Amino acid sequence: MAINSKIEWTESTWNPVTGCTKISAGCKHCYxxxxxxxxxxxxxxxxxxxxxxxxxxxPIKKKTPTLYFVNSMSDIFHKDIPDDFILKIFKVMNNSPRHTFQVLTKRPERLKELNKKINWTSNIWMGVTIENKLAYKRLLPLIQSDAKTKFLSIEPLLESVSDINLDGIDWVILGGESGPNARPMKEEWAIEIRKLCSLKKIPFFFKQWGGVRKKNTGRLLRGKEYNQMPKTYKSSEFRQNVA
Structure with a gap:
């Protein structure tokens, strides 16, 4: 189903696939x-x-231009999803140019395998999750892909990643873990990435501090809310609200 989302950096979720399996530290407390x-x-x-x-x-049936997070309840490149079904999902995106689609994975090796079979229209943003230094291996397959807009979701941030290479990245989302067993994120880790994005002129979106009660900790980073979006994004009311 496609539903309005409470995720700060999107408008709606679209889940043609549900279910997943854990592969890294960021999966430990999967929402x-x-x-x-x-x-x-x-x-x-x-x-x-x-x-x-x-x-x-x-998405084809929805006429209003919408920012979609694809497979918020799964991973589009999971090994149990057949190639032909993945390509059908991308074809729907290709055929829905009024919408913008955010695709996020922890399995970029599959992205690498299918890259040349995918029609990377400009309304498809491709991202990988980076939760710690071990996840740096996900960067190269993303950078080498033919996606027009490439982004990182640095969430949950579990350690300093100040030496991360952001060359070729168009957008960075950063956030702490939320929920009853949330692991803490240090302010200095967040500041390191904000400064790096500023230096490289990469749009920066600070999603949340997280914690057991994320509403209490909020979204301010040293007193400021960061809602920057990729420079290519021009759409509608959401763009106006987060600019």
Whole structure:
């Protein structure tokens, strides 16, 4: 389904696939798993990757230009998703130029395999998650891809990544972990990335401090809210609200 989202850097989520499996430290307290577990009797186990062909056409049916986070409840490049279904998802994006699609993965090796089969229209943003230094290996497949807009979701930030190479990156999202068992994010780690983005003139979006009660910790980084978006993004009311 496509639903309005509370995720600060998007407008709506579109989930033609649900379910995933953990592969790195950032997955430890997965919000999608937590949500699925609440409805396991209806949705099934989170570890069971499910395809939803009936949801493929939802963006095509929506006329209002929308910023979509694709597969917020899964990973589009999970090994259990067939190539042809992944390419169908991208074809829907190609055929919906009024919308902008944010695709985020922790599995860029599959991105590398399928890169030449994907039609990278300009309304598709491709990103990888970076939660610690071990995740730096995800950078190169992203940079080498033919995506027109490339971004990083540095969330949950679990350690300093001040030496990260941001060459070729068009947007950086940064945030701490939230929920009952949230691991802390130090202010200095966030400041390091904000300064690096400023130096390289990369739009910077500070999503949250996180913690057990993320509403209490808020989104201010040294008294300022950072809502910058990729320079290519021109769309609608959301753009006006976060500029």
């Amino acid at each position: 999608a798993e937590t949500l699925t577990n609440r409805f396991e009797s209806i949705w099934g186990a989170f570890s069971e990757v499910k395809l939803h062909p009936n949801r493929l056409e939802l």
